[in-house]
Amino acid sequence: MDFVEVLASSLRAALGPAAAAFAIATLGLNVQYGYTGLLNFGHVAFLMTGAYGTAITVDQGGSLWLGIAVGLAASVVLAMIYGLPTLRLRADYLAIVTIAGGEVLRVIIRSGGEDSLTRGVFGIQGFANEFFDLNPIANGRYGWGRFSFSERSLWVLLVGWVLFALLAALVARLVHSPWGRVLRSIREDEDAASSLGKNVFVYKLQSLALGGAIGAVAGIVIAIERQSVNPDSYLPVGTFTAYALLILGGAGTRLGPFVGSLTYWFVIEFTDSVLRQGQTNGWIPTSVIDTTDLGAVRFMLVGLALMLLAAFRPQGLLGNREEVLLDAR
């Protein structure tokens, strides 16, 4: 068992562009669920809106920067559409309707033909060249052994983590302001907040919009890194993964999304590497698990983690047991 390789591979995943993007997405969910208590199960739709808004704009001839603006604006509109009808519903109804809404949007995007605006199942590719043109890093690989990145990945991950830091600082400022205190009071006891004269509905809508816009940023980062958008990348399991990250790190904490994303990617890649090495070294017979099953094993672990966390440690790694919504009735 080459532990150095396994470790290097896991570190690479934990710090890579995908981890940065997931951290941003989880940050958005933290605003909605961690601080305000909204059980939004359609979060992946915000990533999809940001990504598709950007890709479609470039595909139709606009610049990448215009596309990013369009993607962000579209996600705020989506938050309005999501929120206006559903924010007065109970948790389980909100969960059902948000999953349904996300899937409706995905089906509509998927159903166009190749020449349609969204290009249906074919997706849109190659729209992020303007971003990579700005890359100041010279060509080459940077790092040691498995723990190394190409100049493209390095550029994306640098921008991604910087964005995360800025957004996390913004969120922290907002949450510890009077506005943020109202959000948290809504999470604890909506009726009490309302009885103090706060327009609970408007605050929830703002929380949904802010979290959605942050989610859109995450979607844009992923789309730029892959230079591709495709409707089947935005399935409900994306939202479930974000919840796993959030609960793992600690919902309603400042660093929860960061710790959650790092830990998740590290553990997943660690498990993947160990299993792969176990196969090549012959320790694990392919009849039990073969290479195509690695993805499935990963999601089994995510599912198991969600169950155990929700049951035994709902506050995650960093959280505070008293503040955690999972315990509330």
Next chain:
Amino acid sequence: MRRTLGIAAPVALLLTIAAFGSLPSSAAAHRGQAPEAGSTAITGVLVELEDRPISGVEIGVSQEGVDIGTDTSDEAGRWRVEVPGAGTYQVTLNVGTLPEGVGLRNPDLATLDRVRVREGIEKPVRFLLGERRVERVSVTERLANLTLEGLRLGIILAVASIGLSLIFAVTGLTNFAHGELVTFGALVAWFLSTGAGGPGWPLILATLVTIPICGVLGYAHERLVFRPLRRRRSGTVALIVVTIGLGLFLRNWFLILFEGRPRGYDEYTVQVGLDLPLVSPRAKDLAIIAAGAFVLAGYALVLQRTRLGTAMRAVSDNRELAASSGIDVDRIIVLTWSGGAALAGLGGIFAGISDNVQFDMGFGLLLLMFAAVVVGGLGTAYGPLVGGLIIGISSQVSTYWISTKYRLAVSLVALILAVLLRPQGILGKKERIG
């Protein structure tokens, strides 16, 4: 009807290709008989399916409503009409002059509208004759078939989602892993009947054995997972997240066991539609509808006429009151989980017979099941029946107007509308929603 269409269409296509392929030869044959070289005319040969020529049929040529000429087909089926020059003409076959038993293959093509003729060329055109095979599918027939398909889907949804509604009713849990109970039933039945390494039983036997196995899985859900969590006083949200995780876990485990590609049961796979007056269902569709209706009737009987059913309804109405009147609530919950899981598994087998077996078939149905249960009334006993039929029929019939790509979206929009306009569903009581 669908079967005859399925045969007629390729036959017509083949004959059209053959017709076009053989046109040069018939034109050449014509030129051998053509009066003068360089004349401009429209000609044709009328033959039936086995090249039997049809004579005495009148063909008329006109241009923009002005009659140019007519001809009657001779004993070899040939006809010819001269036209004044190059241009576009309309060629009409007078169906009244067709002999008994012979008709146009496609009655809509009695007139050929845009026959373009070039100067000095004899333009051949073809009228396809034969016994009338191409039947136009009437609106009523199409709607009737869609409604029947919707009925089948609705019954599958109703049977599968009873468990979802009842478990919410007696424990307050929204189980996002309910789809996996459905898949489990289909998979176990598949293994018992069709799987390599399994006993290879007939599907009906496999179904009867699978149903109690699914009941055991439901029992395990309650005893191993949810009762301990209830004892620890886990909140609603925590339980929902647990079900999400459980669903993810089970679904991917099924993926490893069953692999990604859809597979069908050995028996009852390909069936041809029966030729009934308005509709043409497959035999298995009728069987599913009948069996499902039987099961649903049994369910209603149990609920209304047995002590167990009455106790279930009591617990779902008001758990504390039921407990205080001496009902063993824990036992009712266990029975609800087992029964609900068994029904879900049966629904999965129906779905597998109807389409295919796949590791995530239950998850695909989950949103439809939520739609059915919410529309009918989440937490009611008969809500899944009402909601299932509504969602099933409406989503199938809607494909008459909307492309099938949007079928799932239609059901989800129905779900969203139900939640907005009448969240307690059709049968629910207004106080249930907070």
